Amino acid sequence: MAGNSAASFHPPRRALMGPGPSDVSPRVLGALARPTIGHLDPAFIGLMDEVKALLQFAFQTRNELTLPVSAPGSAGMETCFVNLIEPGNKVIVCQNGVFGGRMKENVVRCGATPVMVIEAWGEPVNLAKVKQAIGAYPDAIALAFVHAETSTGVASDAAALCKLAHNADMLSIVDTVTSVGGIEVAVDAWGADAVYSGTQKCLSCVPGLSPVTFSAKAVERIRDRKTPVQSWFLDLNLVMGYWGGATRRAYHHTAPVNAVYALHESLLMLKEEGLEASWARHRRNHEALKAGLEAMGLSLPVAKTARLPQLNLVAIPAGIDEARVRRELLDQHGLEIGAGLGELAGKVWRIGLMGYGSNETNVRLCLSALESAMLRQGARMEAGAALAEVDRVYGGAR
């Protein structure tokens, strides 16, 4: 009815160095485009088993209930909250950026009460404050926090936070959307109970799925609920019938078959590289980027001990029109970097080096493009100094 003269869409060429999605490997795009088969096809059921094992590898867990939710990361977050939390519950939520705030929203919409532990944006979650909150609210049933805050580029101490929850007999709910594949995520070693992630960050898969994993204690809690899960689509009691270990899989919803092909391929690539090697690569490229940025006189405001190598917060110097810089990077170099979110809007850039996109070529492209855009705005820096620093980090001539 509405007029439309559209033609096939051919995306412009981009280098994705924002907060995600990250550059997707041709291998993953190739897997994505393989012919669709049925979601109950024996061949697809076999693939589901492999995806589950590969997710257990990526999460470093033996959790039986490990699967990709058929929707983006926010739905993975919601899966954790609606399945574990019931009306009237109390949940301690740590907030040091956008995603802790979203966790709070989830708690409220479950008819539960959030107890907030607030930290400044750019700081990690404060363990002492969490301990205090646990002491003040011993009846809270869960502690929720973000491992790697995508809005600030900050890592919090997941092992210590899970331990605090465990010792207080609370469940831990952990956001690892931006961490899996980029820095260590060790679900079993942490003793984490409900963990969700995304596909479009350090796994470099297309956006649209959210891997989740639940401990035996979390599964018990889900089975013992007094009230039904408020979401039919995300109700794990039902989803388990499809993704569970039973030989006969019950139809729940139609899985996004092709996205599962792609996730499988991206997890295979992680497995082939190895977790430690992937983390080391993220660290190395971060070091090169950081050296280059500092040579340009730019500063990384997050404390060194809390910095995420895969997502770099960069302070915007006075006198720079940051939106113009981002527009020029996009228009002239096809390069996407991220804007500040929430209270950091206009104050920082977020430069991602995630998954397949965490490579030397991207580091160099970003530094040279940024240098030229800032020089055009009259910034004072020595042209070429950034790339010289990068050479140093990568070991000189290649």
Place this chain on the structure above:
Amino acid sequence: MAGNSAASFHPPRRALMGPGPSDVSPRVLGALARPTIGHLDPAFIGLMDEVKALLQFAFQTRNELTLPVSAPGSAGMETCFVNLIEPGNKVIVCQNGVFGGRMKENVVRCGATPVMVIEAWGEPVNLAKVKQAIGAYPDAIALAFVHAETSTGVASDAAALCKLAHNADMLSIVDTVTSVGGIEVAVDAWGADAVYSGTQKCLSCVPGLSPVTFSAKAVERIRDRKTPVQSWFLDLNLVMGYWGGATRRAYHHTAPVNAVYALHESLLMLKEEGLEASWARHRRNHEALKAGLEAMGLSLPVAKTARLPQLNLVAIPAGIDEARVRRELLDQHGLEIGAGLGELAGKVWRIGLMGYGSNETNVRLCLSALESAMLRQGARMEAGAALAEVDRVYGGAR
């Protein structure tokens, strides 16, 4: 941690003639595999506008709030219910198969009360019974029904049902998952208020998105809610900020970028063919399949006036091991047909002729494969009779 020796997944060759997913065109798979760009990239925002216009075309509506939910059809259903229904509401739900039952579950999980209008599986929704329910429960705020029941292959009279709702000042909630593209869906002419569909049926796109459209009256209801929507991920008040008409799109969640490329391409293909031509093609291939099935002595239990051309319910004759037939079709011909769902399990097959998969080659493959599988089980039929009937319908020699 878990052992895994997986290799890249290469799906077996399939012809998808079940209840969906249907065969996806190489054009759509090609679009799916184009390089991922950012969900806030100006080029992607432009694509979103085109997808919206193309969905308005497919739904035959001018509704401003028309978009694909970033998750499969069941999430589209849930989007309609959680946004329109509040705790304590009463909703009349028509059930004549699996998906009416799922609607009931959705109503209950909204803290509302379903008033059920039950019809036998294989029958369309009974208008007289609905009229009666509306008279008995004038305080119900909505009437919900399935236009094309995927579990039974039955079409109900959507125009008449929406009119009954409208005259009683109730909102109408309509499932068009299996109808859009296959038979007429006319959202504005019906006066439907909240309509959801799927991508993997007659649009022949990959599974994973759910197109939805809402009337002005439905939008008003969403804006006037007294309670927050129980799902953060599906809250249209928030989703509208990303998909809405504003020039500045607010980040809500990361859209499944590549799936949106694919949906765009599949909608373009529908637009190029034309709605009427697509419906006529579905009818013609259904006529051929039906003629062939009847020549084999098989019967289509749904009354002619209610039959969906895109999903054919076929009664399984006595003495036939139906699971063995399906297994042989899959193993020997790569052909997937659907089993019976719920109370029809073991009693019927569901043969889909949807979207790109609604073609003469699939009709012939299905009939010859079915004939040979049934002959192997000792069925009495004249070999070759089915294809002779098909020749007749398609007009003899091609």
